[in-house]
Amino acid sequence: MSFNTEVPLAQLLEQLCQQFEEAQLFYGHGTDNPWDEAVYLVFSVLGISFDADDSIMQRVVSSEELARLSPLLRQRIEARVPVAYLVKEAWFAGLPFTVDERVLIPRSPLAELIAQDFAALVQRPPTRILDLCTGSGCIGIATALNFPEAKVELADISDAALTLAQINIERHGLQSRAKAIKSDLLQSLHGPYDLILSNPPYVSQAEIDELPAEYCHEPVLGLFSEEEGLAIPLQILRNAADYLSADGVLIMEVGYSHEALSARLPNVPFLWLEFEHGGEGIFMLSAEQLRAAQAALA
Numbered sequence: 001m002s003f004n005t006e007v008p009l010a011q012l013l014e015q016l017c018q019q020f021e022e023a024q025l026f027y028g029h030g031t032d033n034p035w036d037e038a039v040y041l042v043f044s045v046l047g048i049s050f051d052a053d054d055s056i057m058q059r060v061v062s063s064e065e066l067a068r069l070s071p072l073l074r075q076r077i078e079a080r081v082p083v084a085y086l087v088k089e090a091w092f093a094g095l096p097f098t099v100d101e102r103v104l105i106p107r108s109p110l111a112e113l114i115a116q117d118f119a120a121l122v123q124r125p126p127t128r129i130l131d132l133c134t135g136s137g138c139i140g141i142a143t144a145l146n147f148p149e150a151k152v153e154l155a156d157i158s159d160a161a162l163t164l165a166q167i168n169i170e171r172h173g174l175q176s177r178a179k180a181i182k183s184d185l186l187q188s189l190h191g192p193y194d195l196i197l198s199n200p201p202y203v204s205q206a207e208i209d210e211l212p213a214e215y216c217h218e219p220v221l222g223l224f225s226e227e228e229g230l231a232i233p234l235q236i237l238r239n240a241a242d243y244l245s246a247d248g249v250l251i252m253e254v255g256y257s258h259e260a261l262s263a264r265l266p267n268v269p270f271l272w273l274e275f276e277h278g279g280e281g282i283f284m285l286s287a288e289q290l291r292a293a294q295a296a297l298a
């Protein structure tokens with residue numbers, strides 16, 4: 001960044017945008033273009049609300065503020081660190097979550113279903129909810145806030161991730177209704193749950209090798225799954241029925257592994273959900289369907 005003295009915010013953002021374009025950064029962790037990426041970084045560091053009106057663009061960024069931004073910009077451009085890790089905050093379902101390199105940066109299309117209270121997918125408001133493979137806790141916490149009567153369990157195998165999930169439980173004042181639990185998939189959990197939500201690791205080694213540099217800062221435990229990405233999703237599918245109430249449902253993300261999963265299990269009636277704001281590879285199966293599919297899943 002070549003500014004040595006104070007500069008209007010608009011001018012700073014334009015220059016950053018140009019630098020991001022020249023550096024050919026990858027955007028996949030909360031934004032999808034250089035302008036939004038620059039806004040995310042600068043507004044977070046300067047403590048400016050994302051809801052601020054356009055007059056904020058006239059605000060002067062002081063040389064002290066530029067000095068604070070400068071090392072972060074270098075890390076974004078040279079080391080390709082995603083902005084969420086630089087500012088230790090990511091947004092999911094309109095809510096802020098504390099994140100760092102111990103957890104994946106929240107970005108699941110599940111946020112859209114949460115905003116709609118899982119309309120047409122659940123027969124009644126769920127009272128016991130499980131967020132399996134919770135990471136930062138974003139899915140379970142956002143869901144808990146939409147179902148104020150529900151108790152929510154946030155499960156992960158990683159102690160480091162659970163530390164952050166607990167921080168986010170407290171950040172959102174959910175200590176009385178949400179609990180972070182260490183579990184290898186469903187092993188240490190006790191159903192029945194009315195709703196199991198899961199965004200598990202589902203990326204194959206070949207796909208990991210091809211990912212843009214930004215993804216290398218995320219924990220590989222959050223991405224990688226054996227058997228071309230399907231090992232962990234299949235294990236959850238095999239056991240989920242035993243952890244669901246009679247009218248319970250499983251909603252799981254498998255991203256671009258969805259074709260491989262459908263091909264592997266042609267007789268399982270996956271309901272692949274559609275998203276207005278983008279995203280794919282999320283299915284729903286009822287407890288009844290999972291029970292009926294036990295033979296195919298075995």
Ligand SMILES: C[S@@+](CC[C@H](N)C(=O)[O-])C[C@H]1O[C@@H](n2cnc3c(N)ncnc32)[C@H](O)[C@@H]1O
Nearest residue numbers: 106133134135156157158184185199200201222
């Ligand atoms: C794709 S990340 C999802 C994080 C979060 N739910 C989200 O959407 O941002 C997958 C998470 O699964 C956890 N995980 C990996 N293997 C697991 C296992 N065997 N049992 C439980 N959690 C596991 C990882 O630690 C990671 O936090």
